[in-house]
Amino acid sequence: MSDVVEKTLTALPSLLSLDSQPGSAKLSSTSKLGSLIRGITELTSKHEEEKLIQRELLSIKEQVASPNTTMRQMKELMVRTIYCEMLGYEASFSYIHAIKLAQQGSVLEKRVGYLAVSLFLNESHELLLLLVNTVLKDLQSTNLIEVCMALTVVSQMFPKDMIPAILPLVEEKLNHPKEIIRRKAVLALYKFYLIAPNQVQHIHNKFRKALCDKDPGVMTASLHIYLQMIQENPEGYKDLTGSFVTILKQVVGGKLPMDFNYHSVPAPWLQIQLLRILSLLGKNDPSTSEIMYEVLDESLRRAGMNHNITYAILYECVKCIYTIHPKSDLLEKAAKCIGNFVLSPKINLKYLGLKALTYVVQQDPKLALQHQMTIIECLDHPDLIIKRETLELLFRITNAQNVTVIVEKMLEFLRISKDDHNTIDLVGKVAELAEKYAPDNEWFIETMNTVFSIGGDVMQPDIPNSFLKLLSEGFDSVEEDRKLRLFAVNSYISLLQGEPGKLPQRFLQVISWVLGEYSYLKEDLESAAVLRLLAKLLDMKNSSSETKSWVFMAMTKLCEGTAGVSVAQEVSETYSSSMDTVLRQRAQELEHLSQDSELCAKVLPRGGDREHVEVDSSLSFLDGFVSEALAAGAAPYKPPHQRQEELAQAKVLSLEPYSLSLPISMSSCSITDRQSPTLLSMSSGLSGDSTDLSHKGGSTTLKLDGVKRVWGREGYLSQKEPVEESAQVEVPSPVRSPNQQEEGDSSHSQTPTVTPTLGCEQEKQQLASSLFLGLSTQSPVCLMGKSEPAPQRFRRKAKSLNTSEQISNSLISSPSAVDNLLCNNLLDSSITSEPDLSPPERTTELTTANGTCNTETALTDSGMKGSNPALNRDNSVDATDPPSHEDMDRPKNVCLMSHLPAELCGLAHSEITPLCTNQSLSLSACHVQKEDSLVLVVFINNCSDSDIQQTRIQVDSEDLEVSCVGDSPVEELRSLSVAVCQYSLTVKRPLVNVEVVGMISYQLPVVTTQELQFSYKLPLSSFIRPLMVSTEEYGTMWLAFSNDTKQNLTLISDEQEPLAATLNVLRKKLQLHIVEIIGMEGIVACSLLQDQPCLMHCRVHAGTLAVWLRSPTPDLPDCLIYHCQRALQCH
Amino acid sequence: MMQFMLLFSRQGKLRLQKWYVPLSDKEKKKITRELVQTVLARKPKMCSFLEWRDLKIVYKRYASLYFCCAIEDQDNELITLEIIHRYVELLDKYFGSVCELDIIFNFEKAYFILDEFLLGGEAQETSKKNVLKAIEQADLLQESQIEDWGSLPNEEIL
Secondary structure, rough: HHHHHHHHHHHHHHHHHOOOOOHHHHHHHHHHHHHHHHHHHHOHHHHHHHHHHHHHHHHHHHHHHHOOOOOHHHHHHHHHHHHHHHHHOOOOHHHHHHHHHHHHHHHHHHHHHHHHHHHHHOOOHHHHHHHHHHHHHHOOOHHHHHHHHHHHHHHHHHHHHHHHHHHHHHHHOOOOHHHHHHHHHHHHHHHHHHHOHHHHHHHHHHHHHHOOOOOHHHHHHHHHHHHHHHHHOHHHHHHHHHHHHHHHHHHHOOOHHHHHEOEEOOOOOHHHHHHHHHHHHHEHHHHHHHHHHHHHHHHHHHHHOOHHHHHHHHHHHHHHHEEOOOOOHHHHHHHHHHHHHHHHHOOOHHHHHHHHHHHHHOOOHHHHOOOHHHEEEEEEOHHHHHHHHHHHHHHHHOOOOOHHHHHHHHHHHHHOOOHHHHHHHHHHHHHHHHHHOOHHHHHHHHHHHHHHHHHHHOOOOOOHHHHHHHHHHHHHHHHHHHHHHHHHHHHHHHHHHHOOOOOOHHHHHHHHHHHHHHHHOOOOOOHHHHHHHEHHHHHHHHHHHHHHHHHHHHHHOOHHHHHHHHHHHHHHHHOOOOOOOHHHHHHHHHHHHHHHHHHHHOOOOOOOOOOEEEOOOOHHHHHHHHHHHHHHOHHHHHHHHHHHHHHHHHHOOOOOOOOOOOOOOOOEEEEEOOHHHHHHHHHHHOOOOOOHOOOOOOOOOOOOOOOOOOOEOOOEEOOOOHHHHHHHHHHHOOOOOOHHOOOOOHOOOOOOOOOOOOOHHHHHHHHHHHHOOOHHHOOHHHHOOOOOOOOOEEEEOHHHHHHHHHHHHOOOOOOOHHHHHHHHHHHHOOOOOOOOOOOOOOOOOOHHHHHHHHHHHHHHHHHHOOOOOOOHHHHHHHHOOOOOHHHHHHHHHHHHHOOOOOHHOOOOEEOEEEEEEEOOOEEEEEEEOOOOOOOEEEEEOOOOEEEEEEEEEEEEEOOEEEEEEOOOOOEEEOOOOOEEEEEEEEEOOOOEEEEEEEEEEEEEEOOOOOEEEEEEHHHHHHHEEEEOOOOOHHHHHHHHHHHEEEEEEEOOOOOOOHHHHHHHHHHHOOOOEEEEEEEEEEEEEEEOOOOOOEEEEEEEOOOOOOEEEEOOOOOOHHHHHHHHHHHHOOO | OEEEEEEEEEOOEEEEEOOOOOOOHHHHHHHHHHHHHHHHHHOOOOEEEEEEOOOOEEEEEEEEEEEEEOOOOOOHHHHHHHHHHHHHHHHHHHHHHOEEHHHHHHHHHHHHHHHHHOOEEOOOOOHHHHHHHHHHHHHHHOOOOOOOOOOOOOOOOO
16 A cells, blocks of 8 residues: 555656646636635525526536647546536536546546546446546556556446456456555456356456455455355355354454454444355355354354444344344344344434344244334334334234224324325235235225225226225125125215215226126115216316226216116217227217117126136237238237347347346236226237236335244244243243243233323323234234134135236236235244245256356365465464365265166156255255156265164145155165155146255254255256147147247257258257258147147248247246257257 | 435535436436435434335435435445445545535545445445545645635534
């Protein structure tokens, strides 16, 4: 560092000498900015400011363009331009001059030039390309300050496509003697990793080197990259856990230089970064978590000081402890910590305490009980942020008993909140709770009325959609359905009689639909009266034309009797000349149908009749037309996203790998009779393609990643021992469980510790008892939820789920699926006392994960020996020594092969992939393709010296049906022996990759039961078999199938017959059967196991292979096309 | 990762803006306007954290200046508060009892300090000594210029 200063000092005289009269020029230049600023402060109106700045910019524009302007003046001009831009005035004319200044200025001016560039441009700006050369030059400069400046700008923005140009130079800087340069270089690489990960793939070993850097600053910088990489692929970096733990231990132990202390806490930023990394590594992984328990405990212990920074560390620690595989005494300490946060008088800590509670309450509801009085207080907190977070917490503990109170609180909040984002989110939650736990019809309808009135037109469109579906599809009891609908009708009639002008459009649409469908249920109501009410809506000024079409639809359903018809005629007359074509159409329909009651009854049958209309969403009836057009030379249809992609690819040189189109099922979509106009139009919009739907959304769903259900009836699942311990300590009473006892006096028996002397105290107590009802007043067994699933009032029929998902075309996907899962978790926990298999979060393909892992360890092994971090040098040299995976795996695989059951030996099988390992067991698996089935073979290898007892293995999958083959798996496993289990797999629904998850539990002689979890991913292609059909058979089948996909694939063009060559590749790799090749066209057939055929029609067109897939199974074509793409890519 | 940092005055005037994610100018203006409004409306004793769109906002007031950062969901609010504080410490050390006017008239220097402390939205160098050392070099290059701000009110922020 001091060298930098020295260099600068030596450079200084030359800098100064360049400038002829230093003093005067400087003075006048800065005073120009000064006078500008002063001028602005003297102004009184925005208008005057605008005039002044425009004048200023005009003069700047003139000066920068003048050839006589020196770089020194340019620098001053740039500063003023930056100021103007900050005030919100655009000065794009100056951007090019900023680049010029960075390029041509002296060090001093360059600095301002680079700053201006980084403030003016962002990484997608085209002018940035002009900066590349300057950066290149400065990276090679001997002046360290110039190198620093170049690295600083590169770490902020750089054109993605130009990374290869400077990458070698930046890499080189990793070896620079100055730590500031190394650090900036690491951060530049981090930036590259973020914007184009595949371009820095080959230098992962360099990252390791940075991690081992002797300067703690450089090491800290490298953690940014590791955090990112581990987030994406935790499996690949498990071997580093030990190193991270060691580093953290040393930091916590105060081994870093004092410079890194912040308010006498050692390197808090580094600590937090490490804690975040550890929580990612330890998630769902008992053996890795094991390594970090000690250091976490120490971190908790050390962070005792009363300062914000220690709370920051504590908070991260708590999050980590609740994310990794649980350990009881740590959890206890973390819970205490959360308690301190919640009870803190400092509002920031209280807020975070609530957040932490929200985060853990699903696993540990008793924590919420402990703090119920604080929660009640927070509910009335003057700060809306606190209030909002409290509601979030309550949302997580809602059940059938406390739903009315909690929903009321939420609605109360909604009435005062003005923030749209909040409203959207909360309205969705209320609707969800109402649907799930509504105690009665009245409450449900009234709550939904409030939701619609408040949520108005900002709420997610799937709320009204699913409400209407619920009404129309009904539940198990016909009588209940009738009552609910009747209640809705009554409620809406009275709303319309009031002031309908105040209701939001969406609500009016819901009202019209319900009245149109169900007002006949109200016997004393004449349809003409309803028609008149509806007609009033048409006359309202603020009714949108969409609402008007809903109203028309409703009227069409209702018009009968002379009075009704006359109203209808009147209305339709007015609108049949409307400028809005949709309205005109609706008016015409109304006119005709009202005159012909017979036709009306046919078109719109009343009530009861709920036959589904199959919508041919693939539009197969147009096939004839399409093939004619294609034959006549029309270009094959490309979905919009593909077109855009191709356009984008044509424009710039993309160095990214192709993004593969996601197969999503939308292709078959059935819609109920008499649907509302928007629903229908939405679904027709969907029919073509649907890929772009899934990308967005999900943002409102609960973010609970990392939270695994680890609590069961007896405490922590899979950790029986600790619970027993605590039970012994606490002298259990015969009725209550130990858990219950702790908070017994504060919550269960409603005799609170605080004596309710004041009326308001009493009120709070009452509120508490009603809020925490489902959690506290039940038998101990039900502490974690209810003994049986809540009697969900509106239990939908099974089919409705699918359809509603397909129809709700909201950009933000419905949160209910995830939320349901989470809530059910809470509820179910008491039913299933056995540890349930919470599937590990999407692990990446095991094979590749291992692949990268191996190469890396190899690289570090060869290149890095002896350069362990200075930090670690004294006490743990072995920390960074990665376990040598490769050496162990290879021979093992060979010998595992010999354990493959004899009947499977001759068949094609995948490579044996390790699943999970700990000290005593290692599990591997492969899949074997039989002609009529797929067999998963799991090898259990006992690598310990002792025999293992009571081995129990469970395999399960969401996407597959799993059945055990042969005799039940081994119970006992001798030392150093291998057992084999076989499972037959069949596909439930096609997905690109399917995954099985499993768990093995076993007992060692000394230790109690242990568990290991694993997952295994296999591509759909392993379930594909050739389908032997003749061309004629193919023809008949083709016409019968309705799910289809079209796409262009790359043609293998280096052979004489590209079509045949391409198809041969597909035949070999995917086992497709080539039925026939005629000229430039080919037909191919295959089937997914269990007779789910898929046909493929290929045609060479303009250098690509246009394929068209059809199958009776939804999703299958999409998945298959993905594998075809892959197969051809890899070729 | 920090998404952006804004410095604005009690009157809602923007004093510094640093964006770590690429956004259009229009979007930046909209965000700034909305946030300045929201933060200024909050009372002194209220929580320093906000949830805003899908980001978390961490803000703190020093004298007449508000420092406001947007972070992502998994980021730590408290440490962000300390990032702000450390930045103020650095400014204070650099300018010597820093006040809002220092930042107004020497905003480019405030940017230089920020760039030396945070890079690409992540804390680059957390050792105060090292940051100041790196800034010292700039000190040697920059004109040492004492501005005469006349009768404008001047209030130390730390």
